[in-house]
Amino acid sequence: VVLSTSVGVFSSTHSCWWRRRKGASFHVSAISYKKFIGFALNEAKRQTHLVPSPLQEQFNSMISVDGKAELQMLSFQAPKIRLLRSMSIETEVMQVLDFAVFPEPEFDVPIFCANCFSTSSTNIVVLDLNPLHDVIGRRDYKDRYYKSLMPLGLKYVELLPWGGKLTSESLKFFSPIVLWTRFSPSQDRFDILYSAFMDYYKAWFELIKQAVGETDASQIMSNREAQHRYLTWRAEKDPGHRMLTKLIGERSSKELLRNFLFNGINELGSRTFLDYFPEYCCEDGTINEKRSIIGKSFENRPWDKRGEFIGKISN
Ligand code: BLA
Numbered sequence: 001v002v003l004s005t006s007v008g009v010f011s012s013t014h015s016c017w018w019r020r021r022k023g024a025s026f027h028v029s030a031i032s033y034k035k036f037i038g039f040a041l042n043e044a045k046r047q048t049h050l051v052p053s054p055l056q057e058q059f060n061s062m063i064s065v066d067g068k069a070e071l072q073m074l075s076f077q078a079p080k081i082r083l084l085r086s087m088s089i090e091t092e093v094m095q096v097l098d099f100a101v102f103p104e105p106e107f108d109v110p111i112f113c114a115n116c117f118s119t120s121s122t123n124i125v126v127l128d129l130n131p132l133h134d135v136i137g138r139r140d141y142k143d144r145y146y147k148s149l150m151p152l153g154l155k156y157v158e159l160l161p162w163g164g165k166l167t168s169e170s171l172k173f174f175s176p177i178v179l180w181t182r183f184s185p186s187q188d189r190f191d192i193l194y195s196a197f198m199d200y201y202k203a204w205f206e207l208i209k210q211a212v213g214e215t216d217a218s219q220i221m222s223n224r225e226a227q228h229r230y231l232t233w234r235a236e237k238d239p240g241h242r243m244l245t246k247l248i249g250e251r252s253s254k255e256l257l258r259n260f261l262f263n264g265i266n267e268l269g270s271r272t273f274l275d276y277f278p279e280y281c282c283e284d285g286t287i288n289e290k291r292s293i294i295g296k297s298f299e300n301r302p303w304d305k306r307g308e309f310i311g312k313i314s315n
Contacts, residue, residue: 037074081103117243146177228268
């Protein structure tokens with residue numbers, strides 16, 4: 001029941017408005033992430049048996065403090081899939097999509113990650129199959145999941161150029177096929193992004209379909225811890241925090257981050273942010289509020305065409 005009512009949000013009509021930029025009309029409503037979500041849910045239903053997550057009851061829809069933004073949350077689970085969830089935000093001046101799929105800990109399959117932030121002047125995008133384990137140090141893991149995906153990655157790397165310097169710490173959560181890009185609004189780029197989203201999503205489903213569940217307890221533990229570390233990082237340092245806090249206030253934003261967007265923090269492990277990332281510890285024992293300790297780096301894409309890491313990683 002929840003599934004059908006939730007999917008109903010895609011058919012709701014959205015107001016259109018025109019915005020003038022540099023003398024040209026730009027149809028802002030052309031940028032809506034609804035069709036990304038619609039595709040993703042239909043594809044998931046085609047691939048697996050999707051059922052609503054228990055989270056759906058608590059996280060459904062929210063209106064921002066100023067009444068101008070609506071946040072829509074959808075969440076599901078399926079065999080092999082711990083959580084498939086989406087958050088989209090639409091206001092008159094911005095559109096946001098945060099879409100992720102987390103495998104069950106029996107699988108070391110990457111995490112599907114699509115984060116898009118759009119205004120009338122810019123689009124900021126991260127689209128990736130975020131590796132669960134270290135792809136810079138562990139060649140076996142990298143080859144297993146990314147070797148065959150390099151051609152797909154390269155196709156889009158050329159169409160969606162590298163977005164420039166970013167929080168250095170983030171890089172360890174990215175794969176050799178990550179699409180990190182910024183572009184000013186254009187229908188062409190937006191179409192390419194949609195096509196990349198569909199291709200990466202289908203590629204992810206191919207990986208999970210082929211994956212055989214781990215039975216070794218220590219391997220499962222290691223997957224669980226890797227996912228917990230990832231969730232812990234993002235719940236604390238994701239670049240969307242400030243905007244979320246502005247929209248719905250600090251308490252609701254924390255709640256949304258810890259219990260919905262990066263759900264699993266309380267279940268998959270008990271280590272804290274500072275256990276995983278001790279370099280963020282202040283003298284008084286609190287977490288440094290800076291997003292980055294190392295600073296920003298990687299002006300250019302730090303992987304070559306074969307997916308070899310060619311950047312410098314500092315610790
Ligand atoms: C910017 N979002 C960014 C940047 C990255 C990401 C790399 C550039 C700034 C930086 O280097 O930190 C995305 N970073 C990621 C992702 C991972 C990561 C996906 O480490 C995964 C491991 N973005 C959102 C949501 C909002 C949002 C939900 O996902 C708003 C509600 C906004 N992202 C947003 C904004 C910026 C941004 C406003 C530009 C501001 C800034 O650079 O801090």
